[in-house]
Amino acid sequence: xxxxxxxxxxxxxxxxxxxxxxxxxxxxxxxxxxxxxxxxxxxxxxxxxxxxxxxxxxxxxxxxxxxxxxxxxxxxxxxxxxxxxxxxxxxxxxxxxxxxxxxxxxxxxxxxxxxxxxxxxxxxxxxxxxxxxxxxxxxxxxxxxxxxxxxxxxxxxxxxxxxxxxxxxxxxxxxxxxxxxxxxxxxxxxxxxxxxxxxxxxxxxxxxxxxxxxxxxxxxxxxxxxxxxxxxxxxxxxxxxxxxxxxxxxxxxxxxxxxxxxxxxxxxxxxxxxxxxxxxxxxxxxxxxxxxxxxxxxxxxxxxxxxxxxxxxxxxxxxxxxxxxxxxxxxxxxxxxxxxxxxxxxxxxxxxxxxxxxxxxxxxxxxxxxxxxxxxxxxxxxxxxxxxxxxxxxxxxxxxxxxxxxxxxxxxxxxxxxxxxxxxxxxx
Amino acid sequence: xxxxxxxxxxxxxxxxxxxxxxxxxxxxxxxxxxxxxxxxxxxxxxxxxxxxxxxxxxxxxxxxxxxxxxxxxxxxxxxxxxxxxxxxxxxxxxxxxxxxxxxxxxxxxxxxxxxxxxxxxxxxxxxxxxxxxxxxxxxxxxxxxxxxxxxxxxxxxxxxxxxxxxxxxxxxxxxxxxxxxxxxxxxxxxxxxxxxxxxxxxxxxxxxxxxxxxxxxxxxxxxxxxxxxxxxxxxxxxxxxxxxxxxxxxxxxxxxxxxxxxxxxxxxxxxxxxxxxxxxxxxxxxxxxxx
Numbered sequence: 001x002x003x004x005x006x007x008x009x010x011x012x013x014x015x016x017x018x019x020x021x022x023x024x025x026x027x028x029x030x031x032x033x034x035x036x037x038x039x040x041x042x043x044x045x046x047x048x049x050x051x052x053x054x055x056x057x058x059x060x061x062x063x064x065x066x067x068x069x070x071x072x073x074x075x076x077x078x079x080x081x082x083x084x085x086x087x088x089x090x091x092x093x094x095x096x097x098x099x100x101x102x103x104x105x106x107x108x109x110x111x112x113x114x115x116x117x118x119x120x121x122x123x124x125x126x127x128x129x130x131x132x133x134x135x136x137x138x139x140x141x142x143x144x145x146x147x148x149x150x151x152x153x154x155x156x157x158x159x160x161x162x163x164x165x166x167x168x169x170x171x172x173x174x175x176x177x178x179x180x181x182x183x184x185x186x187x188x189x190x191x192x193x194x195x196x197x198x199x200x201x202x203x204x205x206x207x208x209x210x211x212x213x214x215x216x217x218x219x220x221x222x223x224x225x226x227x228x229x230x231x232x233x234x235x236x237x238x239x240x241x242x243x244x245x246x247x248x249x250x251x252x253x254x255x256x257x258x259x260x261x262x263x264x265x266x267x268x269x270x271x272x273x274x275x276x277x278x279x280x281x282x283x284x285x286x287x288x289x290x291x292x293x294x295x296x297x298x299x300x301x302x303x304x305x306x307x308x309x310x311x312x313x314x315x316x317x318x319x320x321x322x323x324x325x326x327x328x329x330x331x332x333x334x335x336x337x338x339x340x341x342x343x344x345x346x347x348x349x350x351x352x353x354x355x356x357x358x359x360x361x362x363x364x365x366x367x368x369x370x371x372x373x374x375x376x377x378x379x380x381x382x383x384x385x386x387x388x389x390x391x392x393x394x395x396x397x398x399x400x401x402x403x404x405x406x407x408x409x410x411x412x413x414x415x416x417x418x419x420x421x422x423x424x425x426x427x428x
Numbered sequence: 429x430x431x432x433x434x435x436x437x438x439x440x441x442x443x444x445x446x447x448x449x450x451x452x453x454x455x456x457x458x459x460x461x462x463x464x465x466x467x468x469x470x471x472x473x474x475x476x477x478x479x480x481x482x483x484x485x486x487x488x489x490x491x492x493x494x495x496x497x498x499x500x501x502x503x504x505x506x507x508x509x510x511x512x513x514x515x516x517x518x519x520x521x522x523x524x525x526x527x528x529x530x531x532x533x534x535x536x537x538x539x540x541x542x543x544x545x546x547x548x549x550x551x552x553x554x555x556x557x558x559x560x561x562x563x564x565x566x567x568x569x570x571x572x573x574x575x576x577x578x579x580x581x582x583x584x585x586x587x588x589x590x591x592x593x594x595x596x597x598x599x600x601x602x603x604x605x606x607x608x609x610x611x612x613x614x615x616x617x618x619x620x621x622x623x624x625x626x627x628x629x630x631x632x633x634x635x636x637x638x639x640x641x642x643x644x645x646x647x648x649x650x651x652x653x654x655x656x657x658x659x660x661x662x663x664x665x666x667x668x669x670x671x672x673x674x675x676x677x678x679x680x681x682x683x684x685x686x687x688x689x690x691x692x693x694x695x696x697x698x699x700x701x702x703x704x705x706x707x708x709x710x711x712x713x714x715x716x717x718x719x
Contacts, residue, residue: 078685102688105472197580199666252575253556255669270557390687398670405669407582413670 032328036336037069037090038317039076044286046279049348057335064328069093074200084108089320091329092336094147096201097135097314098393101385104143110319111141115330132354135385136316144316145337146354148345150278151310151376152205154300160185160272171300175213175239178273178303182249185272193243194262194271197255197404199397204383205311206259206275207400211236212381213305218392218421219384226392226421228414236305238410241403255401267291275302277313278373282350299372301379312380346370388424395420460701466694473691482695491671492679492696496703499675502590502661503654509594510650511643514601519635521602522609532606539599547663550592554578582669589664589673596660597653601646608642609635641714648711655704676700 036054040046054066069090071079077099083089089108103109116124125133125142132146158168164184172178182192196203211217216233219226227233244250251257251270263280265271267287274280285293302310317336323329335341342353346364352373353359364370383389399417402408408416468478486492521532538546553561556575565572578588612635620630636643658677661667667674667682680700684693 075685078681081685081688099688106688199668251557252577253580255580256551256555265557391689394682394686398668401668402670405580405582407670407672 032064032325033067034064034092034323034325034329034332035069035090036066036092036332037071037076037080038094039071039073040094041068041070043283045282046345046349046351049345049351052344052348053336053341057332061331064331066332080108081106084320084322087322089322091320091323091325092317092333093320094315094317097316097385098201098383098389100135100143100316100318101138102387102390103318104138104141105387108321109143110321110323110326110329111143112145112319112330112333113142115334116142119334127355127357129354129356129359131380132314135314135382144318145333146314147316147337148278148313148351149354149377149380150313150352151373151380152209152275152277152302152312153310153372153376154273154302155266155276155280155284155297156273156300157266157269157296158298159296160190160269164272168298171298172273172303173301175303175305179243179247179249182243182273183247186249190269191251191265191271192249192273194257194265194274195240195243195250195254196257196259196262197244197401198258198261199401200258201393202259203397203400204393205277205313207240207396208311208381208383209275209302209309210240210305212309212311213302213307214239215306218396219386219425223384223386225425225427226418228396228418228421232306234411234414237399237403237414239305241400241410241413244404245406254404263287266297278350278352278369280350281369282348294368299369301372301376308379309381310376310379312382314382386425388421391424392417392421395424463694463697466691467698468695469691471689471691482692483699485692486695486699491674494671495674495676495679498586498671498673499655501586502593502657502675503651505590506593506597506654506657507647507650509590510598510601511647513594513598514646515605517598517602518605518609521606535602536599538596539603541596543596543657543659544663546592546596547660550588550660551579551664554588556580579665580669582672585665585669586673589661592664593654593657593660597650600653601650604642604646605639608639612638644714645711648708648714652704652708652711655700655707 036050038046038050040050050068054068057064057066071090071093076093076095080089080093080095080103084103084106095103100109128146129149132149136142136144136146154171156168156171161168161171161181164181164187166181166184172181178193185192196206211233214232214236216230216236217227228237244254251265257265260283262271262274263276263283264287266274266276266280267284281293281297284297285291301308317333319326319329319333337355339355339357342355342358343361343363345351346353346358350369352364352370358364359374365374383393386392395417398420399408399413402413402416403410407413467482468480470477470479470481517535521528521535525531541549553559556562556577559578561578562572562574562576565576566574577584579585616634616638617630620634625633656677657675658681661673661675662678662681665673667678676696677700680693680696683689683696687693
């Protein structure tokens, strides 16, 4: 009995000591939570890179905790707008380059200039691609740092090429060849080309190379009027929609196909060629783990029409003007943009950074896919950064859908977009 | 005022309704006021400089006009579908059949499915490549095209969305009509039968008059709800092809969140609310009369 009492005392003292030690030895509770918002939190392979960043940062910075904040690609701007109106936006949201100036005008974005000055000003900024950086500068302020500026290229299934008697080492280089290959690759249950027709901004990236490649454009050089009434614009527009309506090299249901649906079609061998971005090989692999993507899929520049040009996926992160912890948010922001994080993002997700030291790193230059993407960087063109772009873009999406479904002829559909663009620009 | 009532008695009711009133002001009146103010604010403006320019623009906007037409067609056809299907099922489920409770629950399932989920389900069902509908139709009609396009067809996209909406929304009408049917005294049917009335005459002269008020209320409520239908259309077609399935709620959403024309979107929302109020007047009058 006496011995038993000693035993219980020992257990009790040991328990208390263990509890005290646990409390003392445990890392201090994070004081500040920084909401890191992106639609990639639920997407492989990006989520792996994000989680690695989150883990690494939180371990190294006990006073700050990076917490995930999910957005959806389709309504990320809507979510941010609503949250900003309520002054409760995520500290660090993620967008494409298109809405940045709208948000800056609305006062939703924090001017990063003071932080950048502290980091060394121009010397600090010199680490990024100057063309990409320009997008972040607006009315004398800097609202972002460029994240991934990724040219779009042609991705194709080499096995399908072989089956169709085409040489995988000689991908289509011109529009005529592209159409010819598309026809040859189209056979029972499989289509030569996957294109987008759904109402989403991803359409522009895949449509623009054809519009611009024909020598057309959305706006006149002074950006005051629509340029969609030119024969060149019509040529590019017709080429895109007629891949489906006339040449039948695109699967049915095209206006239901967004970027992910088309990548899924490629992953499941329903289509043979798509226009895509650097993360695509990783995504296709995630969709179809049984496919040996790096062996089967090859990349090539977008086929050339009258002009050699391509579009780009260009995303960037900002800091909300309503963040309660600007210093901590900047610390997280800066960490995301440092060389290690950006290199990790390339290794895991295949994303090409706008940081010059990452883009020029030997392992990036040696990567067979990154080589193709990097080589297209000089030919990148972006959509006009006019405030009316959302309306112009919507008019163009309407025209693309009308052209693809035969609601209107390509001429009438593009004319509608031309008139809507001029209306949006206030042209009488 | 009855004698003996104290100040406490007279004002206690106010205290009870106060929380609900405050909540209503916070989530309804205040946002409505902000929207109204925004609708008369110049684009990008602030303060109390007011303008009617957005309303002038709205009355000349061909897209808005087309969208109003689409919305009226969407509401009218959905209502017809809800009523026909709801009434047919209500009559069937009012019969003394084995498994009656089970079938009543089964018929309610579409009502429990959120709009977004219903939209995704139908998008998948109607997909020309991976969808389930085409293979099913081909089982019955082997010559039917294997990759038939429903939502990508300019002529079938709108009917497809309405079909999905009829499926999604009929249970509400059905439940109300079923409750009405159950309240019609059986003696009325027996008397009509004794008088030699057949099934059709009993339906016309007993059932329909017995359901008259409930039909009016159900359709008035349904009309208001269908006018605001948003997520189903957005997830199924996003308003496409082109603008063929665009409805007012999706257009207001786009104008606000995609075009960032907050003021114009607010003006459209106010116009939509006015129309909605006019449409809901029959219901308000009916409820007033009942009291």
